[in-house]
Amino acid sequence: MTAQIPYDHQAELEDVLERCNALRQAPVPSGDALPEGYTGTLGHFPVYFPEEIAHAAGLLPVSVLGGGNKLEMKHADARMGSFVCSICRSTAELGLNGSLQSLSGFITHPICDAAKHLAGIWSRNFPEQLSQILYLPQNVNTPGAVRYVAAEYQRLRAELERKTGRSISDEALRASIRVYNENRRLLRDLYAVRRDEPWKLSCTESYLLTRARTRIPCEEHNALLGRALDAIGQRRQAAQDKPRVVFVGGFCEQPPLEMLETIDGNCYVVDDDLLVGLRWLTSDVPDAGDPVWALAESFVERSAASPVQHDARKTKEGYLMEMISSSRADGAVLTAAKFCEPGLDEQVAWSKHLDQLRVPYLVLEFEEKMTSFEQMGMQVETFAESLLFTLA
């Protein structure tokens, strides 16, 4: 009889996080490396993409999140103006250097003009891939928006059917919706830990756990999240004297991991908009009835917010304040990616609003390719100290 290995939650969590970090830097799987049941991969750009449709088509949805701070730019500098944000430039680089050649397609969205241009760059350079803009509406308030989104999803469904030569049944879509509903629930649980017991889970860890979905099937991600949540639940860490903050501005270009670690070192980040597209639908999508309609209706009626989605029901200031109050934050870290027009515009609006309400905040600009964090570290430390001082 073999002795049972005692469950070590810390080792378990470290193991999961190590896997997540490896996935963060992993290439897009292709050929034999494709998970079982998948015939290819479908790349999609931030913010939101209805992954269920690709999942049901047997295409692994792969979020294309730029090149981080290790990518060497060899081609894209000559193909995109110097004033374009880093995620667009590095995404083009990943295409041009061959890292994304195995994708069956690449879908971008009308979140900003730079992102829309990626579809043109793709169609000129990789004509063998399905490169398209999924025209998610910027008006979700006019009656008829759900119908339009459903038509756009049906169009995508037909495109993927043509590409894969495999029809996507309603039943397959409902099954995918159920898998993603489970994922949505797990991610909500993850964020509840951040809000209720932030000493048990840092922003960096939560980011790594969430981001893992961008390279593996959702089912596998659900299993990983389940393991992580069990282990986190058993963590016994004492609360430290750190201020509670929310982090915004990470909805598209990815802040470097070191930046998140720097903030974690000084603050409890109790809510954020990092990878918000992967958490866009805020509650379960109905898994009965017309699945495309259910996805479309969820997009219009039960979704998150970001600077690149207009919605008369959710002002940008309103959703920031909602994040702050529901997470009981003491202040906010307002970030924007360099050259990100929507993010930079919002940063001004947010800071003016917080000024009026006398909510403390710190403004940071970042680039995915940043490698030096010393100065940022000092700014964050000073901000955290001043918050603690005011709270004392």
Next chain:
Amino acid sequence: MTTATLENAPAGAPAAAPFDARAEGQRLFSDWYAALADAPARGQPVANVFVMGNAVEILRTFDFQLVFPEINSLQTGVRKASEEYIRVSEDYGMSPDVCSYVKADVGLILKEQHHPAGQIPKADIAIASNMCSTFIKWAEIWERMLNTPAFVLDLPGQRGGNWQVRPGDAQHAADARWVEAQFRDLIEKCERITGKRFDMDRLAEVEDRVNRMVYHWNNVMQLNRVCPAPYNAMLDGLTYIGIMNVYRGTTEGVEFMRRLEDEIRGKVARGEGRVAQERFRLLFSGTPCYVSMRRLIELFETWGGVFAYSDYLTFAAGGMDAGELVYDTSRPLESLAEITALAAQRGLSNQFFAHERLAQQVRDYDVDGIVFHGIKSCRFVSSGMADTRDYLNRRLQVPSLYIESDLIDPRYWSDAQIKNRVDAFFESLHQQGGGAPLAPKTVAAEAGRAA
């Protein structure tokens, strides 16, 4: 533009007096600015609109006074005042890396709407389409700073390369249905703001005038396929598209365009070109730098280079020259939605697949080269430009030049550097055997009625 349209549209009587498009354009612009300043006193409702995707036809039926904030911003550049407005907005907190039009406008708000051309009224509604994503962010700024309600007009654009949508096919029908739903929503909002009932007959009248303007506009554009080109698309053309926007759907607009076409036909008949000796026919991709607009043209015209076409004339005039875009005034609202959806795909959002349109225009206008003007603050125009250039160089072997500056921020205009690049471009064109005075060409068959 279909031949049918060319034949069906009214020819118009020849102008009695000589027509000076520039002077007439200036007069119309002064009138417009005067009307803006007086709108609150008249109790007239005011709408902010952009040049791409703006529902002007509906707003006109409700007698809205139209404000074009892009034109206000570019005018600060033309009047050499943009730096001050931009500085005020940057002091307020706006980033150096965002659209300078937006910044000039934020400066305008901070200066209590006082513009070099006169007082700009605050709007009762703003229409922002998704054709340029910055429009939406801009309208959100008005929501915050001026309490102006924003209506986002979501136009389904070109989805991918080689996108073929034809009037009446299933995709077009689905897109038009969504646009129509939004127009109905907008009409309700306009009724609430103005206290007036929507009048379908008036919409048909406005559309009829737009049809006539577009008819003349298409002919004006096509007449520049002639060698020598009768006008410079990036100088004279800027006045023309100003009128296409500000006077869209008005009798003054129709009259201007009619007389303009007659005038240009006259020039073609007389063999008069914009430059004394046309040596190079060029295509301009991008927007002008309004603080150095004349200087930019001078750098090219001194070499005998004239811009026969620019994609700016297409997207900044609403994309209505993209073919088959004629309102059916017997079903005004449905037709408005159908044509708006088509224009969005063929004339506006196709900027994201710019190589397709440019490849066609290189042939249509028989140009010797393309000048790409990257605009620091305009991602709509610039983000894919270098890649488009690379693609066209490889596919069409058409010589091209890439220069960079800004819409209205003078800090990004580097005269010596741009001049060097322009000169080097022409020298290389010369070396490739170009540069002799070009032989006159006959009017392309598509250019409409006989001269």
